[in-house]
Amino acid sequence: MKNPEFGPRVNYWRTRRRIPMAEFARLMGKSLRWLEDLEGGRRQADPQYSVMVLAARHLGITVDRLMSETIDTDCARETEVDAVRRALQRHDVITGNFDDGGEEAAPVEDLYRALAFARGGFQAGHFAQLGSEIPDLLVAASRAAHQHEGDDRLRAYEVLSLSLELTEAAAIKWGDAPLALLAGHRAVAAAERSQSPVIMASAARHLGDAMTAHGEAAAAAEFVLAAARRLEQELLRSGPDGYSTLGMLYLKAAMAAAAASEAEDRDPGRFSRRVPDYLDEADEHADRLGGDQDRLWTSFGPTNVDLYRVASHVYLSEGADAVAVAAGIPAGALDRLPRERRAHLLTDRAIGEKQAGQRQQSVQTLLEAEELAPEEVRCRPRTRALVEDLRILGAGSAEGRLRLLADRCGLPG
Known part of the structure; x- marks a missing residue:
């Protein structure tokens, strides 16, 4: 029963079950090199039934599901x-x-x-x-x-x-x-x-995000800035919740301005020049807050401002700058953020690395993001597009890992 997809399927399910490679090799009674060759498609292209049964048992699925034509990416x-x-x-x-x-x-x-x-x-x-x-x-x-x-x-x-x-x-x-x-x-x-001024500000920053995603970045920047001006005094009187939502408005303004700059052909600088100012304004409110907090699920604070600096550099196709800012974020501060925020940073960093020509490292960064939050990598259109770009451009010694990641993303071969 020839099935060249057996190894990648084992990799998909092992990763989905969050079983470390060395641990799964021990469960299979094999060496780490054996498992690496298996998942890389270099071994068991025509798998023995006993191997299939053993792998399925340790993965907690049936053999039929392991060998199914369709991989469920969740x-x-x-x-x-x-x-x-x-x-x-x-x-x-x-x-x-x-x-x-x-x-x-x-x-x-x-x-x-x-x-x-x-x-x-x-x-x-x-x-x-x-x-x-x-x-x-x-x-x-x-x-x-x-x-x-x-x-x-x-x-x-x-x-x-x-x-x-x-x-x-x-x-x-x-x-x-x-x-x-x-x-x-x-x-x-x-x-x-x-x-509630705090809820108004929170809703405004989300609408700004949606407008930017919908291709209305310039209008999004104007909208969130208008909300910030209108609500600022009440938000400053509202304490930490107010500081957080006000700061998020300026972060969304920065992202919208960066996106508007990329969409503008005649004078992109009129938008891009504003991005650092909005990020600095957000920094002021982060200082006022006194540290990273998760008020109203904002994850706002100095670390999240840095995450947005990375994202804005990516929007402006400044990959090397994005990578440099990401590298300077303290690991301890990142570890205290929710998984979604950390994985989002890693995918931004991976895009920056691709922009900077560091494609092998981009694959490794994507794998780190996938380990944190699989859906952030396998399911988001922007990340799947990055995987496709890397496949076209080539990823050097990371080609095998990239191929397996593309399989887990459900991308056609």
Whole structure:
């Protein structure tokens, strides 16, 4: 039964199960070199059935699943993304009119717990599961905002806005910019009804992100800066939550300006010149905050500002600068950030390394990101495009590892 894909399939499942290579070699009763050759496609091209059974047993799957023609990359399926889109298109979610037999709205505290759970999954890099969690959250939060009264209604609108922000963030990860834009606009509208300046700022920064992803970077920069000017005094009086959301507005302004510069043909400098100023403004608010914190799931602080410096250099095709800034970020500070933030930095760094001609190192950096948050590498369109570019350009001694990564990304051979 000739199957040249056996080794890459073992690699895919071993990586998915987070089993170190040396440990899996011991489980198989083989040497590390044997396993390296197997996963690299240089051994067992016509695998012995006993080897297949043993590998499947230690991987916790059936032989049929191990040898399946289709590798499940654990990415969000179109049906799950459609479920989120349908929830946003529901009449009762849009209008707030819930005439469904008198079902009572959930207590706001329960909604916050559900939101925190889903947000925790996002920060851990588990984006696919959000496709099944977000629709129920949107419906429940919309019902609560409609049925509660007084302060509970205001708090319900806060949860609704934050839930729509999560929808926007997930849609960005899924590569669905129109869905992100829709959720971002709804988040801003709900935030205004919450009457909370902090929630308004938080929603504005997410909409700015969505507008940038949708190709409206110049407008995004104007929007988030207008929000910052309008809300600044109230945010400064709001303490750490206010400092964090105000700082994030300037980080999004920097990213939007960098993206606008890349899209501008006549005078790109009019946007790129502003990027350092916005990053410096964010730095001031990070200093005011006093360190890295995760207020309202922002991960804002000096380290996240550095992450955005790396990202802005990548946007401006300044790969060597991006790599230099990334190398200067203290490892201890990075370790305290959520997995999604760390993996995002590594993928930005990998793009910078590709831009700087360091393609072999780019592959290694992608593998480090994959180990942290597999979906950030295997499922995001921008990262899959990077893998394709590296395959075309060549990655020297990293070719074998790149080929296996492309397989795990589900890219055609």
